[in-house]
Amino acid sequence: MQEFDINSECKCIACPKRIRKHLSVDITLRKINNQFPNYIESFTNDSIVSCGANLGPDEPHNYSDDYIIDDHCPVIDVTTNTTNIEKRYICQAPRTVYMQHLKYVSPFLIISVENDEPLMVELSDPLYIGSHEYHLSGGFNNMESHFTAIIKTNDGTCVRFNDIHSKGCFPHDGLSLIANEQMTKWENRRIGK
Numbered sequence: 516m517q518e519f520d521i522n523s524e525c526k527c528i529a530c531p532k533r534i535r536k537h538l539s540v541d542i543t544l545r546k547i548n549n550q551f552p553n554y555i556e557s558f559t560n561d562s563i564v565s566c567g568a569n570l571g572p573d574e575p576h577n578y579s580d581d582y583i584i585d586d587h588c589p590v591i592d593v594t595t596n597t598t599n600i601e602k603r604y605i606c607q608a609p610r611t612v613y614m615q616h617l618k619y620v621s622p623f624l625i626i627s628v629e630n631d632e633p634l635m636v637e638l639s640d641p642l643y644i645g646s647h648e649y650h651l652s653g654g655f656n657n658m659e660s661h662f663t664a665i666i667k668t669n670d671g672t673c674v675r676f677n678d679i680h681s682k683g684c685f686p687h688d689g690l691s692l693i694a695n696e697q698m699t700k701w702e703n704r705r706i707g708k
Contacts, residue, residue: 522536565607616645
């Protein structure tokens with residue numbers, strides 16, 4: 516449901532992977548200046564990164580842009596199913612990653628907050644993904660055989676769910692860490708209205 520294309524183009528016309536097109540479902544909310552923004556940057560603007568395309572094991576003497584040497588590139592030999600460390604040359608030309616767009620208007624999104632371990636009250640609500648507005652509904656953590664979640668209700672209060680707690684759900688102030696809960700759920704409340 517939360518599919519989007521990642522399209523990018525290397526500035527170097529000789530790059531072997533000049534145009535890249537990938538499909539993804541992974542969305543990550545990262546802090547900017549130590550705060551969570553109310554938008555996802557990659558759905559708002561184009562960005563420029565280093566290309567990173569593998570140019571092969573032989574030095575490309577006539578390559579028309581910058582490149583570096585990676586002396587620790589893992590290469591899998593499919594005939595022996597072993598991984599060898601080899602030297603590779605890597606394109607370092609600027610690569611434009613074009614602004615992303617959701618393929619579908621999803622009723623909810625699952626968004627990673629990685630290892631930032633935020634407080635529930637630190638997360639922006641609403642969150643804008645391109646032109647779509649999503650509201651925080653919870654953070655959850657699945658630890659092997661144990662599951663916990665912090666659920667944000669429509670009135671802004673929080674409830675803690677713990678599958679091994681005798682009450683199951685109990686009031687929560689939203690001020691403690693979402694523990695190692697690295698995933699959050701955001702709802703599009705306009706769907707079906």
